Amino acid sequence: MDVLDWPRLRSVLEPWRALVNQGRIPAAFLWVGSEGTGKTVSAWAITQALLCPHGDKIMPCRQCADCIALSRLSHVDLWLFPPTGGERNLEETVSRFREALRENPFLSLADWELLLLGGRGSLSIGVEGVRRLQEALSLKKAEGGWRVVWFWHAEMLTRQAANALLKLVEEPPPHVLFFFLATRAEALPATLRSRCQVWRFPPLSAEELRKLAGVELSQAQLSMAQGSFSRLKRLLEPTQAPYIQALREWLRAILTPHSQVDIASVIESLVHAPRLSELILMGVGLIREHPQLSFPQKTIGIDTLLALADAIEAHLHPHALLWEATLYLQRQWHSPRPQLGMLFG
Ligand SMILES: [Zn+2]
Numbered sequence: 001m002d003v004l005d006w007p008r009l010r011s012v013l014e015p016w017r018a019l020v021n022q023g024r025i026p027a028a029f030l031w032v033g034s035e036g037t038g039k040t041v042s043a044w045a046i047t048q049a050l051l052c053p054h055g056d057k058i059m060p061c062r063q064c065a066d067c068i069a070l071s072r073l074s075h076v077d078l079w080l081f082p083p084t085g086g087e088r089n090l091e092e093t094v095s096r097f098r099e100a101l102r103e104n105p106f107l108s109l110a111d112w113e114l115l116l117l118g119g120r121g122s123l124s125i126g127v128e129g130v131r132r133l134q135e136a137l138s139l140k141k142a143e144g145g146w147r148v149v150w151f152w153h154a155e156m157l158t159r160q161a162a163n164a165l166l167k168l169v170e171e172p173p174p175h176v177l178f179f180f181l182a183t184r185a186e187a188l189p190a191t192l193r194s195r196c197q198v199w200r201f202p203p204l205s206a207e208e209l210r211k212l213a214g215v216e217l218s219q220a221q222l223s224m225a226q227g228s229f230s231r232l233k234r235l236l237e238p239t240q241a242p243y244i245q246a247l248r249e250w251l252r253a254i255l256t257p258h259s260q261v262d263i264a265s266v267i268e269s270l271v272h273a274p275r276l277s278e279l280i281l282m283g284v285g286l287i288r289e290h291p292q293l294s295f296p297q298k299t300i301g302i303d304t305l306l307a308l309a310d311a312i313e314a315h316l317h318p319h320a321l322l323w324e325a326t327l328y329l330q331r332q333w334h335s336p337r338p339q340l341g342m343l344f345g
Contacts, residue, residue: 002071003044003105004062007211008204012042013058015199016049020057025050026197028169028178030154032185033201036228039181040152041105042201044073047148050177051077073098077141079133079149083109083123083156088116090129097152108230109153109183110275125151127161134164137173146175154180155187162189169195203227220248223289224282235282243273247283250322254329255292267322276318277309293333300332 003009019025031039048070052060060067069075084093093116100107100115113123133149141147151157157165169178169192178196185193204227210217212229213236224244225232235244246269253261273279287293287301308325312318 003041004048004060006038006041006045006105007208008038009042009045012038012046012199016046017058025057025177027172027176028180028196030180030182030185030188030193030196030198031201032182032198034203034226034228035108035183036106036225036230036232037201037204038106038229039201040101040107043150043179043181044070044101044105047078047150047177047179050146050148051075053145073101077145077147079136079147080152081125081129081133081150082112082152083125084116085123086117086121090132104233106230106233108234110278111230114275123153123156125154125157125161127158127164130161130164130168134168137168137176140173141175144175146177147173148177148179150179150181152181154182155184157188159189162192166192166195204229219289220286223285226282226285226288231278231282234278240279242269243279244282246270246273247279248286250326251283251286254326255290255333257330257334263326267319267326270322271318277312280305280309280312297333301329304329304332 029043031043033039048060048067049055050057051070052062052064052067054061054064060070062071066075070078073080080094080097082093082097084090096116097112100112104111109123113119117123137147151165166189172178180188180192180196182188185198204212206217206222209222209225209227209229209232213232215236217225217232221232221235224235234240246266249261250263250266250270253259253263253266270276270279284302284305287298287305290298293301304325308321311321
């Protein structure tokens with residue numbers, strides 16, 4: 001996909017155009033939204049617009065050497081800081097990140113972790129890269145052009161890295177634009193947040209998801225995607241089909257007393273799902289839009305699934321956890337009065 005063709009670009013370009021025309025390009029953007037809502041592709045498009053020497057900072061020419069380098073994310077004036085870990089050095093991390101984003105501009109953090117660390121180790125954006133950035137930015141650019149810096153999943157900045165950045169963002173060198181792309185703004189220190197222009201990225205609409213996917217989507221698929229194209233891509237992968245099927249059967253079996261579904265064998269299929277916690281999160285969308293569940297039942301269901309996904313993520317025993325969630329939901333959904341007090345008490 002060419003990032004300049006993505007459906008929501010217009011809603012980003014309009015406010016951007018206003019800033020450019022008023023000569024008020026900020027030193028830093030903090031873009032906040034769930035994964036798969038287009039923060040990265042939007043940053044990519046604006047970076048291209050800003051760094052193309054032949055455009056008007058709103059639309060790039062798409063043909064010059066700079067545009068071609070930017071379409072590959074390998075421009076000298078673009079610094080990328082993805083989360084890293086497991087002793088990977090910065091160069092290696094960034095070059096794999098470029099490759100991964102070129103392949104899939106809607107790369108999810110889980111995909112990135114799997115790609116970089118094979119699912120072992122934990123990710124963060126450390127202070128080492130920030131120090132190198134400070135040095136590089138302190139050198140003046142001869143031609144006076146723009147320089148752009150991305151912090152991808154900025155919520156993973158270590159405290160030390162965020163503090164080091166604060167100074168840079170408070171007194172930015174001229175013609176530098178920072179992008180902090182984050183799923184949770186609160187994870188960044190308030191002092192840093194207050195220096196940024198904050199834009200929110202809401203979930204994608206059904207129409208936008210259809211356009212991006214290029215195929216018709218069922219209501220269940222739209223519910224499970226919950227406005228995230230990253231999630232939709234994952235659930236459309238053919239290898240996911242049996243697990244999605246198992247997830248739906250599991251929820252149906254819990255919801256329908258005396259159903260013919262053999263819960264034990266459904267759970268047996270579920271535990272083999274790669275990235276089970278993400279699959280469970282797709283179930284949240286199914287519960288949220290289920291026509292037969294009341295509001296308290298939905299609340300209990302969603303809360304249970306979120307807790308289940310967290311516990312699985314913490315590497316607890318998925319088999320036992322799935323059984324526990326099954327029995328709990330059976331009790332709660334079929335009791336005459338679901339106990340909201342358990343959640344809010
Ligand atoms: Zn160009």
